Structures are given as structure tokens and as C-alpha cells.
Amino acid sequence: MTSVAAGKQWRAGHCVLAPDKFKGSLTAARVAAHLAAGLRQQRPDVPVVIMPVADGGDGTVDAVVESGFARLSTTVRGPGRARVVASFAIRDHTAVIELAQASGLHLNPGKPDATMALTASSIGTGELIKTAVERGARRVVLGLGGSACTDGGTGMLTALGVRFLDEHGHQLPPGGGSLRKLARIDASAMIRVPVTVASDVDNPLLGVRGAANVYARQKGARTADVDELERGLAHFASIVRRDLHVDVVDRPGAGAAGGVGYAALAFLDAQVRPGIELVLEQLGFAEQVAGARLVITGEGCLDRQTLHGKAPVGVARAAAAAGAAVVAVAGQCSLSDQQLRRAHIEQAYALTDIEPDPQICMTEAGPLLEQVARDIAQNWLADKRHLVTDNR
Structure with missing residues (x-):
């Protein structure tokens, strides 16, 4: 065979x-x-x-490893900041990363609740990207799916060097529940790497089809929490428009993974492509x-x-x-x-x-x-x- x-x-x-x-x-x-x-x-x-x-979600790293990518494992902070072991794959300076490995809902202990919904962070995903860059990655394929967070990707960006500051100049606490206190963004020290997002989700960041209204309840949010997360994401987007002069809230895929898609689009100038197309490309399926x-x-x-x-x-x-x-x-x-x-x-x-x-x-x-x-x-x-x- x-x-x-x-x-x-x-x-x-x-x-x-x-x-x-x-x-x-x-x-x-x-x-x-x-x-x-x-x-x-x-x-x-x-x-x-x-x-x-795989289609960009769970199993994507396994799939590309089967085709010859090398698997690397590291310890990162999970959605509740407890340390977890997560893997990514790398070959020819391209890293394939699954958000769920570091920031997945399955990593939160117990049943999802309101506290988790408001404080869960995507920081571990950013730590994976940072580690991949340190290991030689010049391009990242980021699979989104199964996230525990609705933080607009601020956790991921924090790990990449972005500072999200309140009116007193203090770093915001993790999670989407703190986004309404955002006063200023400092992206001067951000690690920059080309990112392609693998996702089949076409939701915008805000509104009835947005990250909070569609997905937050499955992460433990109650109705009041969904409203708070929606307001926080809207405020975050307004500060991004002011400080970065970028407006991608309505771009398809911005609402993926609790707004991690938005962060990739706004800060990393990412492209969003169907997950299976990207995976087949990495596998060399056409050949x-x-x-x-x-x-x-x-x-x-x-x-x-x-x-x-x-x-x-x-x-x-x-x-x-x-x-x-x-x-x-x-x-x-x-x-x-x-x-x-x-x-x-x-x-x-x-x-x-x-x-x-x-x-x-x-x-x-x-x-x-x-x-x-x-x-x-x-x-x-x-x-x-x-x-x-x-x-x-």
C-alpha cells in the first residue's frame, strides 16, 4: 500500500x-x-x-502532520489561564495552528458558566503563534473553531505584544467582559506575521449574526452577558477605528471564534478562506x-x-x-x-x-x-x- x-x-x-x-x-x-x-x-x-x-477546526494539525508537517508541542495559557499543552504543525516556514488546541471550549473545566463566558481569553492562541514564529514560521494558517472566548481576539493579540489599556493606562483584565473599559490600544510592539484564517464561518463581528449573539450562549453566557459582550465588542471596534483607522466589523468571518477572526483581519491583515480549501492546499491534494x-x-x-x-x-x-x-x-x-x-x-x-x-x-x-x-x-x-x- x-x-x-x-x-x-x-x-x-x-x-x-x-x-x-x-x-x-x-x-x-x-x-x-x-x-x-x-x-x-x-x-x-x-x-x-x-x-x-480536516476543515480548519479540530483535527487540522493531525491532518497536516500525517502529510509530513512536523508536530511541535508547547505549554500555553488556556482560556481560563491554566497552563495547557498545545501542538502546532510546521513545514517550510508555514505553521498550521488550531485555536481549539489552546483556547478551546473543551479546555474549560466544568460546565460553561457566565464567569467563563466573560473572562475566557484567546491568549494561548497568540502564544502558539509567537512560538511558531520563534521556531521559524514566516506564515501562519490559523484554524478557527470550538473557542471558549468572546474577547474579540484581544487575548491572542496581547500575547503578540499589543497592549489594551484602560483610562488609567493599566492593562485590561482578560476576556470580553472588560472590553467596555478599553481607552487606548498600543500596537507598537506587535509581532507581525502573515496570517491566513481557515474558517467556514461568515458571521460579522456585531449584530444579530455576530460573535456574541450567535455563539456566546454555548460558552455559558446568559442574556445579560450576551448584551454585555456585544457592547464590549462594539466599543473595542470603535477604538480600533479611532487608533488603527481600520474598520472590518462587517467582513465575513470577523465573528469567528468569538471575534478572533476580527482581530486577525484588523491587526494582522489576514485573509479568510474556507478551511477545507486551505487544508487541501497544504496537503498538496491536487498533486x-x-x-x-x-x-x-x-x-x-x-x-x-x-x-x-x-x-x-x-x-x-x-x-x-x-x-x-x-x-x-x-x-x-x-x-x-x-x-x-x-x-x-x-x-x-x-x-x-x-x-x-x-x-x-x-x-x-x-x-x-x-x-x-x-x-x-x-x-x-x-x-x-x-x-x-x-x-x-
Whole structure:
């Protein structure tokens, strides 16, 4: 079997395995490994390229490490300022960073509450960026998703050297709850590095679709807290306009990760791109899929959310553009055949089609995926005329 990490060793007619994770069950790498095992049982003569993917959120660092990036770990401050171990990936002076590694909601102990919602900080994300720059990164791909904070990215920027001062010249306390006290911004010592934000969120910073109104409640905010966070973000944006002469509050993606997207746009002149497009670019997917006969993608649940920029659709579009057939695997699938075809997916294989109990599908996902892979091999890899056996 040929792996992408091993280099350009495949032949025409190979099969590319590019699934996302099955959340709560298997990582993307494990999904790909089980698919490869099932294909090998049925068609050991078909070269396989293993390329787990992600859409910029949880699992993005793992995905690029599988493709040859180096993983580096460091200790940073989590959203509640307790020290946490977080990883990033680096290759050829490009660092790939997941906000959730350092500032994720899952890092807050206990159930999210109002105190957490008002004080959670993105400072650990900034510490990751700073460490990456110190390790030689000249460009950062920043995946946003799963954040615990609604601080407008001020924590991240603080770690990069920006000072957010109250009327007495004192540094503001962490979190979005203190933003209404902001009087002045000093960005003279800021560490500057080109940043591309990987995010599928198109929310602006403020308003009914903004960072506070849409996402703060899941981080523990009550109605009064949401209003306070909204006012704080609005005040922050007004000071940015005054001191930096920048206004990006309505830019799509500014509301991502509690306003970290806004901070990246306003202070780091970041570009925002769909997460899966960026990840595929870093993985070199276009090169890997050239000459492929079949691409297998997927995720835990194929549903309407999948159609809005999630990993399987991004993979399918890129693969279809290269002339490869695309099928998808999932724990469950609620998409119609027509919806799948519009997304360039020719067929979907759900674990619930062979095991109706969702809990068993979660716990036995690996063996079930191998069974599905055998079925895919029979249905899609039966014609040997297009296959070239890897005889190494």
C-alpha cells in the first residue's frame, strides 16, 4: 500500500482516501486506516494514497502532520489561564495552528458558566503563534473553531505584544467582559506575521449574526452577558477605528471564534478562506489526486451542514475537478441522492445501512468501515483495465 507520507510512489488508477474524523469515534487518520485495510482485503493490487483531512477546526494539525508537517508541542495559557499543552504543525516556514488546541471550549473545566463566558481569553492562541514564529514560521494558517472566548481576539493579540489599556493606562483584565473599559490600544510592539484564517464561518463581528449573539450562549453566557459582550465588542471596534483607522466589523468571518477572526483581519491583515480549501492546499491534494480512479471521503454525519463548506464537499469538488470519481462514507447520512450528486459525491455508504444501532456504529466504527470499504472495492474498483499494480 502506498501512503502519501512516503512520497510520490503511486501509479495511475490509484485510490485516494481523504476522510475527515468521525467525531466521538475515530480520528480522520484512523478512519483512513480502516478504509485502507478493507480495500486491501478486497483489492490488494490497487495502490492507495492515505490523506486524512480536516476543515480548519479540530483535527487540522493531525491532518497536516500525517502529510509530513512536523508536530511541535508547547505549554500555553488556556482560556481560563491554566497552563495547557498545545501542538502546532510546521513545514517550510508555514505553521498550521488550531485555536481549539489552546483556547478551546473543551479546555474549560466544568460546565460553561457566565464567569467563563466573560473572562475566557484567546491568549494561548497568540502564544502558539509567537512560538511558531520563534521556531521559524514566516506564515501562519490559523484554524478557527470550538473557542471558549468572546474577547474579540484581544487575548491572542496581547500575547503578540499589543497592549489594551484602560483610562488609567493599566492593562485590561482578560476576556470580553472588560472590553467596555478599553481607552487606548498600543500596537507598537506587535509581532507581525502573515496570517491566513481557515474558517467556514461568515458571521460579522456585531449584530444579530455576530460573535456574541450567535455563539456566546454555548460558552455559558446568559442574556445579560450576551448584551454585555456585544457592547464590549462594539466599543473595542470603535477604538480600533479611532487608533488603527481600520474598520472590518462587517467582513465575513470577523465573528469567528468569538471575534478572533476580527482581530486577525484588523491587526494582522489576514485573509479568510474556507478551511477545507486551505487544508487541501497544504496537503498538496491536487498533486496527489492526479490520475486517481477513485477518491473516498466522508465524516461522521453527512447532513445539510456538510453542504456548507465541510470537508467532504471540499474534497469532492477538488477530486471531481481532477476527473476522479468520489464516494463518501459516514456513520449516518441524511442527504438525498440528488443532494449528493450536486456536491459531486456519486454514492454514500453509511454505517447505519449495515448496523441500525447508532451506538454500535460508534463503538464498532472501525470494523464496519472495513466492511464498507470491501463493498466500495467491489462496486468501484472491479474493472482491472484502469489499474496498474504497484509491484514494489
